Amino acid sequence: MVMRLRFLLAVIPIAAALVLAAPVAANSVPTTGTRISLLATPTTFPSGAAFYIEHGSGCDVTEGDSASDCMRADTYFALYLDGALQPSTIDVENTPGGWVKFNLTNFPAGLAAGRHAFVGVWFRDGSAYQTLSSRINFTR
DSSP, X not given: OHHHHHHHHHHHXXXXXXXXXXXXXXXXXXXXXXXXXXXXXXXXXXXXOOEEEEEEEEEEGXXXXXXXXXXXXXXXXXXXXXXXXXXXXXXXXXXXXXXXXXXXXXXXXXXXXXXXXXXEEEEETTEEEEEEEEEEEEEO
């Protein structure tokens, strides 16, 4: 019994350190090209030009939020391109006033010429709370 207790006392701080270190490792994920925001999308963009889309949710310590409020797996931003869910990378930004968990999708080769539809859905605690859609004409 004493041996198990010592084992747990040794493992718990290590596990906690790994959990707390995970968001820090995600900071400053490299982006490609120009940022396109779904809050103010351009009407046209050059085809084949690199770009990225990054949006997310934040937690404010002055409102009593904790890091765990933002870092939950069911709090995220989902991006759809022409109806298909796009893969993303989590990028966490720590600020003096709180935390922001971004989902970043890079398009290093850009998109083919033509009109493309983007839909962004923001989720908090597993429920969608905002959806924005936009069409961009990618020109040659």
